[in-house]
Amino acid sequence: MLTYLDATADAETVSSVLRSDGVVAVTGLVDPEIADTVAAELRPDLDSKGLKTVDAFNGDKTNRYGDVLRTAPSAAALVDHDLVIAVANDVFLPHAASYRINSLAAIEIMPGEAHQALHRDDTVYPIDVAGMELTLGVMWSLSDFTAENGGTRVVPGSHRFLRSWHQPDLSNWDNAVMPKGSAVFYLGSTWHGGGANDSNAPRLGLVNSYCLGWLRPEVNMYLSTPPEVAVRYGPRLRALLGYMAHDSGDDQCGSYGGDCPAWVDEAPDPAWNNQRGVVGTVAHAKAQGGG
Numbered sequence: 001m002l003t004y005l006d007a008t009a010d011a012e013t014v015s016s017v018l019r020s021d022g023v024v025a026v027t028g029l030v031d032p033e034i035a036d037t038v039a040a041e042l043r044p045d046l047d048s049k050g051l052k053t054v055d056a057f058n059g060d061k062t063n064r065y066g067d068v069l070r071t072a073p074s075a076a077a078l079v080d081h082d083l084v085i086a087v088a089n090d091v092f093l094p095h096a097a098s099y100r101i102n103s104l105a106a107i108e109i110m111p112g113e114a115h116q117a118l119h120r121d122d123t124v125y126p127i128d129v130a131g132m133e134l135t136l137g138v139m140w141s142l143s144d145f146t147a148e149n150g151g152t153r154v155v156p157g158s159h160r161f162l163r164s165w166h167q168p169d170l171s172n173w174d175n176a177v178m179p180k181g182s183a184v185f186y187l188g189s190t191w192h193g194g195g196a197n198d199s200n201a202p203r204l205g206l207v208n209s210y211c212l213g214w215l216r217p218e219v220n221m222y223l224s225t226p227p228e229v230a231v232r233y234g235p236r237l238r239a240l241l242g243y244m245a246h247d248s249g250d251d252q253c254g255s256y257g258g259d260c261p262a263w264v265d266e267a268p269d270p271a272w273n274n275q276r277g278v279v280g281t282v283a284h285a286k287a288q289g290g291g
């Protein structure tokens with residue numbers, strides 16, 4: 001069964017359910033008006049570009065749009081939400097100095113759409129390491145999610161299975177049923193998928209996925225959100241978009257012209273710049289007795 005918490009839940013509780021079940025829903029996390037605003041900002045691009053990504057996996061009655069932060073500045077409040085960041089810290093920081101946005105996508109499932117195949121989102125990466133999650137998905141409801149209209153299907157407990165090993169029982173899926181302004185969090189290894197929409201109204205969600213900072217994101221966020229767009233947002237969100245190196249010192253990955261990309265002038269969070277980059281430095285060699 002999918003566990004539901006409400007917006008009073010602290011990050012530790014959300015993380016602990018996420019770790020044990022692989023998925024957790026938090027209802028009423030933002031005001032419904034924010035969901036309405038983001039939906040209104042996305043509307044023109046959903047209408048004009050939404051069916052460009054039709055395929056067997058995405059569905060032919062599902063509008064998708066990925067350049068979310070070009071179009072919908074209000075979505076920053078969801079992508080960069082404090083609870084999401086706190087939970088992502090818990091998921092990723094044991095395995096990386098930082099993490100970043102993997103993809104953003106508005107997904108509008110129209111009436112008559114069938115179930116999307118259940119899947120895990122981390123299969124874009126050809127590695128599978130017990131205990132290390134590669135991605136975290138956060139699906140925000142921008143309209144009410146119901147069992148009838150295709151609220152995301154999730155399989156609690158399905159994250160405990162290495163894909164190289166065996167497949168979990170997928171028959172016990174649950175729809176995420178939640179009012180607009182809620183979010184369902186699922187680990188990259190958790191099986192899930194869009195639901196069939198048997199209602200007569202669209203179901204609109206915004207799914208934000210994050211990945212370990214040393215991985216290549218599924219979507220090229222520098223093209224989706226180039227510097228002239230990214231600069232409209234705050235330092236933490238710019239870092240999440242990849243405009244910050246992973247780690248520090250000699251262990252930097254993704255650096256550009258020094259410690260930080262030129263136009264990101266302040267480290268977004270000192271804890272992310274945690275001096276792990278000591279291996280390989282002169283000081284490290286000296287400390288090893290290498291003179």
Ligand SMILES: O=C(O)CCC(=O)C(=O)O
Pocket residue numbers: 107116121139150151152153192193194195205207
């Ligand atoms: O639309 C949904 O509820 C989920 C979509 C999804 O999981 C995907 O496209 O990877």
Ligand SMILES: [Fe+2]
Pocket residue numbers: 119120121192193
């Ligand atoms: Fe997915």
